[in-house]
Amino acid sequence: MKPVSVLLAKRALPVCSVQPDDTVFHALQVLAEHEVGALVVMEGDQLVGVISERDYTRKVALQNKSSKDTLVRDIMTRDVLVVTPKTGTRACMQTMREKRIRHLPVVDAGKVTGMISIRDIMDDLLEEHEQTIAQLESYIAS
Template sequence: MNNIAHVLASKKQAPMAWLPPTATVREALQLMADREIGAVLIMQGEALLGIFTERDYARKIVLKGLSSIDALLADVMTARLYVVGPNQLVEECMDIMTKARVRHLPVVEAGAVIGLVSIGDLVKTQLEEQRFHIEQLESYIAGNLA
């Protein structure tokens, strides 16, 4: 069974996407578009304050008629965070995401943010693990039939 440290190690090692709470929604959207990601962490120095996601944009900006140009992340970020540690299992994290109805989990170790995993990262890891087990079983069966 894979843990979150394995997921982080297998991801492309692009720098973590984060902005300060004083950044605008427009800046966050530009960063997300440039990196082709769906979420940006909101940090003040080393402190994790929240997350801003595409879902936040749709629900807190567009539907409320706010402007992306002057709305600050501090005013629209999701501050109630679910965080995980690097030793947590992928299955545990998928359960957290399902129950909390979130698509991104910051990864924290010893009080420091070390990464961010998405539901896509976890599904990819699960599929790779299943493929490995299927190949092992096929190999075992083929060896016993020969």
């Protein structure tokens, strides 16, 4: 499997972020606008958390709170696991499986450079399998 940097280069998406004092409603708007499932939470250049759709459903909707009155800081995940651009996708997949998470921020030299999702990993895995099948079919046919 490839390093994370290769997957990020294919997508060329901007790093989507919110601040801790933003409302959850604002975070939901950013999630919808960029069609992503999680955002990094930044204070200046510092990564301080991650907020996901799962955080919203479990910590706001199911607790009958208002997304317009709840701040990101109140529901974000603070102990963020991160990977580097050199981290292999197989290691990302293992971390996601073990920790039961779907998103990993990518940090290079202390700067957030992207976010990798389980979908990115699965797309890469499927692409790799399709290439292997094509090579095997070509070998068999020759």
